[in-house]
Amino acid sequence: MSNVPPTPASLRGAVDLSSLVNRPAAPAARGGAEGDGAAPSRGARGTTSLVVDVTDETFTAVLDLSREVPVIVDIWAEWCGPCKQLSPILEKLVEEYAGRLVLAKVDADTNPQLTEAFQAQSIPTVAAVIGGRPVSLFVGALPEAQVREVFEQVLQLAEQNGVTGSVPYEAAAPADEQGEPEPEPLPPHHQEAYDAIEAGDYQRAQEAYRLAIAQDPRDQLAVAGLAQVSLLERLQGATLADIRSRAAAGPEDVDAQLAVADLDVSGGHVDDAFDRLLTLFPALDQAGRDAVRTRLLDYFEIVGVDAPSVTAARRRLTMLLY
Template structure:
């Protein structure tokens, strides 16, 4: 993110006018003392195509960070807890709006979310691109510090109090039930970047309960994270282009594409590879397709289409 000149009007390449649900309200004037100028139920909120207009208006009081994510996106699951943690430490000066791109196609299109996780800020109703992909916590802190400076330069420097259902007083009622021990172990391992330990925990959970859908989904996601750990997309694409028959090279690019939100591209690459290979060499590609189907979700339309194509190639 680059800093505009002080007092500049922020402008972005994204047209959000169609997402407004009501006329813009005048911006609230921040109090010089730093006291709250408004309140919200929570500093972290799920936002939909229908409710996004409220977020646009809120961005006239404090900067709003928009986290575009999807349930099947492994890097999103790495980044979201970091965003929530940093927002929580900023004492109501920033709000986090989470957008599930699969459930909210209008917002996904408006923000041109070609790769996720994608993080954008709104300041005074104007979009400010921040970053794409999972980034370390320290980098998130640095970007948020710059965002607060840019927002202040543009007259958006309020602070919100947290009340209502998301307040600490209601924390006992709002608290989620604790994770099963093996799931908790897997989450801890993921946070520490120890993917093999997380894989082992999920595999043990499935051995104890083969019907544990959460463990099965988590296992697929963490296996994907483990495979792409340290991989560079450009280098992987170059290697795959030079060796189109190299199964491992094609599998890696498909993994990277899917983790970045390019689901159809990942499936198309593997289906084309499957069709081109001799029958006795297809098994690894079929297994990877089934893994990625599980990561995205069996009910997803893209998975249903790809399953249909795979079935036609098999029979």
């Protein structure tokens, strides 16, 4: 999930990455200088791949590159359903910008230092590095149109900071010219949900995900997608000030506390949301407990059932239930 995309004026450095700047670069991986995973790799025609995998050890090269061109950082994991929805959007849009942006992908499971440095409490977490400085962008999967808006804001901020370069790039040939198979299409209901999200029709997206789950109750991507879209719909039209003031005025108001927990999850503050609801839980009647438990289970799907914060919250919930 995500915050509303920031304006250029509100984009700000999130953390101090100086400890990573001084780390020596790791030796080349993936077969030498043309694929070390630390910086865009040069192709046969002197062009550059715009999507690269980076690690705790190779991130120094990203900081150096960010002084020439803005670098988008995607912190993801293989088990994360929303990551699989967002990553293709990020890669597609970076390719469209044809060298004005580079995408650095960070596997959260194998790169704990970067995950901690970017304060990635839930994934996917998306940030940028501009001129060696980190910039918070958003958490969770956003529709393509909103991601495009964020990228435009990143480029504006980069220009304000004198980062206006680009990397040599030549678009890949169509799949049929490369002799490569086309990517498998999404299942019909997933595609319908994706299209509905793009159009901002969250109710239709929910209906599509529910149909997918009815056909296959083990479809975890559909379960996570439904929870995510439901959160988007609940936050649609809401204002941060109203939600916060209502929660402050009603510390025992279940609906008010659920709303502010939604806001926390959308901003990546999942531990705050978990603690808020689990602290409230013992004082509630059965209806209130059922509502909180249902919402927590949705959050677990959004964040990722294997995430450490989810494991801790699930354990605490079990102790309260029994």
